[in-house]
Amino acid sequence: MESLKFDLAATPLREVNQYLHSPAAELNGKHVVIDNPNGAHNIAVGLKSDVQVTIDGHAGYYAAGMNQLASVVVTGSAGTGVAENMMSGVVHVKGFASNAAGATAQGGLLIIDGDAGLRCGISLKGADIVVGGSVGSFSAFMAQAGNLVVLGDAGEALGDSLYEARLFVRGEVKSLGADCEEKPMDDEARQILVDLLAKSGHADISPDSFKLFGSARTLYNFHVDNAGAY
Amino acid sequence: MCGIVGLLVKNPSMRANIGELMMPMLIGMTERGPDSAGMAVFTAPVAGNELKYSLYAPTMDFNWQGLAHDFDAHLGSKVSLSTKGNHAILISHLETPTIKTWIKEHYPQIHMLSVGQSIDVYKDTGLPADVAARYDLPHVSGTHLVGHTRMATESAITPAHAHPFTAGRDWCLVHNGSLSNANSLRRKLQHEGIDFETDNDTEAACRFLEWRMREGDDLKTALEHGFDELDGFYTLLMGTKDQLALIRDPFACKPAVVAEHDDYVAIASEFRSLAHLPDVKNAHVFEPSPKEMYVWKV
Numbered sequence: 001m002e003s004l005k006f007d008l009a010a011t012p013l014r015e016v017n018q019y020l021h022s023p024a025a026e027l028n029g030k031h032v033v034i035d036n037p038n039g040a041h042n043i044a045v046g047l048k049s050d051v052q053v054t055i056d057g058h059a060g061y062y063a064a065g066m067n068q069l070a071s072v073v074v075t076g077s078a079g080t081g082v083a084e085n086m087m088s089g090v091v092h093v094k095g096f097a098s099n100a101a102g103a104t105a106q107g108g109l110l111i112i113d114g115d116a117g118l119r120c121g122i123s124l125k126g127a128d129i130v131v132g133g134s135v136g137s138f139s140a141f142m143a144q145a146g147n148l149v150v151l152g153d154a155g156e157a158l159g160d161s162l163y164e165a166r167l168f169v170r171g172e173v174k175s176l177g178a179d180c181e182e183k184p185m186d187d188e189a190r191q192i193l194v195d196l197l198a199k200s201g202h203a204d205i206s207p208d209s210f211k212l213f214g215s216a217r218t219l220y221n222f223h224v225d226n227a228g229a230y
Numbered sequence: 231m232c233g234i235v236g237l238l239v240k241n242p243s244m245r246a247n248i249g250e251l252m253m254p255m256l257i258g259m260t261e262r263g264p265d266s267a268g269m270a271v272f273t274a275p276v277a278g279n280e281l282k283y284s285l286y287a288p289t290m291d292f293n294w295q296g297l298a299h300d301f302d303a304h305l306g307s308k309v310s311l312s313t314k315g316n317h318a319i320l321i322s323h324l325e326t327p328t329i330k331t332w333i334k335e336h337y338p339q340i341h342m343l344s345v346g347q348s349i350d351v352y353k354d355t356g357l358p359a360d361v362a363a364r365y366d367l368p369h370v371s372g373t374h375l376v377g378h379t380r381m382a383t384e385s386a387i388t389p390a391h392a393h394p395f396t397a398g399r400d401w402c403l404v405h406n407g408s409l410s411n412a413n414s415l416r417r418k419l420q421h422e423g424i425d426f427e428t429d430n431d432t433e434a435a436c437r438f439l440e441w442r443m444r445e446g447d448d449l450k451t452a453l454e455h456g457f458d459e460l461d462g463f464y465t466l467l468m469g470t471k472d473q474l475a476l477i478r479d480p481f482a483c484k485p486a487v488v489a490e491h492d493d494y495v496a497i498a499s500e501f502r503s504l505a506h507l508p509d510v511k512n513a514h515v516f517e518p519s520p521k522e523m524y525v526w527k528v
Binding site for chain 1: 481482485500501502503504505506515516517519520
């Protein structure tokens with residue numbers, strides 16, 4: 001595979017991002033390494049080709065946001081909003097991720113080896129997120145579709161006002177949000193979990209060690225008994 | 231938005247260079263806070279019977295020697311004065327109220343930024359790089375420091391509204407966020423006889439915590455009271471003569487990253503400000519949890 005290196009200590013980020021927005025035919029199949037990210041914001045955002053990107057160090061806010069097709073690896077940690085609004089592709093953070101990881105993501109796979117901060121997968125719209133550590137409070141708030149797999153614990157108000165996303169948690173859940181409840185793990189959900197564990201390097205973890213949470217669907221429609229609350 | 235930075239140097243041989251180590255940290259937070267900047271440095275303490283006072287004059291050409299001369303003449307006591315433009319550090323063994331009253335009467339234009347045995351405070355409006363150059367911050371030395379870059383959202387841009395805020399002795403606080411109950415907190419503290427210098431929300435938090443500690447709380451108990459009383463968004467970084475302390479609000483609305491290394495502990499709003507620290511690749515980098523207390527001792 002053709003490999004190419006940028007050093008953010010020497011090259012402006014805009015130049016690197018502009019290169020990563022070259023026509024897909026020029027980028028497909030290439031491997032781009034970005035050294036010295038040093039917490040810069042917006043690294044490798046809006047990619048639209050089948051390119052591999054390695055951000056070698058700690059990334060700042062919105063790394064790999066709006067990703068399509070590309071495969072982006074962050075070897076350190078990622079700041080707020082990593083892979084936010086991802087459409088497809090894979091984003092893999094080897095360290096921890098800050099708040100709102102994978103927010104509103106519509107497709108693709110976000111893998112976080114460490115912990116994720118608060119509001120992980122907020123308003124998730126169809127992507128898959130696998131967190132090797134724990135997630136903070138308000139994760140999967142109003143998540144509409146997709147899957148969140150947490151190998152560690154979940155903070156407060158998990159899945160508050162949840163729509164149809166599936167939340168798999170292996171550790172403790174501090175509290176469930178409004179309208180989020182534990183569900184029986186059916187065959188379909190179990191197979192999704194098995195596949196995601198395999199794809200994210202956790203094939204050794206038994207799917208039986210997870211609980212599944214989903215929407216109780218009591219907030220879907222207006223209920224006249226709640227009229228007084230408005 | 232604002233930027234906070236903090237550095238506590240564990241390796242004694244690096245303490246002479248703490249200002250130099252801090253510079254990329256402070257400058258790195260310029261985008262988060264371009265309108266004002268400030269820093270509190272904790273140095274070796276002055277002699278047991280003395281205190282030092284960081285003073286701010288509104289003009290760069292202020293006649294500090296004239297002030298020192300008048301001080302000697304009026305109060306019959308020689309002061310030690312080291313100056314950097316419109317900033318001076320005054321050392322005296324006289325009682326703090328005596329000095330405060332004298333300055334208020336004879337030099338009302340002078341603003342007292344801090345009081346203590348170890349703390350020096352520098353703060354002003356302007357870009358962080360300009361403020362740092364104005365006060366020669368790359369050449370300060372000490373054990374630990376707390377810095378701030380401000381993007382004002384709730385009160386005016388003036389030197390007095392810049393952070394760090396101080397209260398009592400050897401105590402300072404910087405804040406990223408905004409408090410929604412600062413006015414009621416201020417009224418409550420004013421009722422306790424505590425004077426305020428600005429209408430800034432951070433000053434209310436600073437004076438509240440110092441008041442709790444004067445009432446007998448240790449730092450951790452004061453911070454627990456802080457979680458109960460402070461309503462709003464905050465990451466707070468605080469300095470005492472031998473500690474740095476960090477808390478984030480329960481919703482973690484405002485960021486913070488910590489790098490713990492054998493030689494130092496560094497705190498910043500974002501990793502950008504930690505990236506240039508020596509050997510940071512081998513530091514333990516983590517994001518502090520909401521509603522947790524983190525305290526590091528010199």
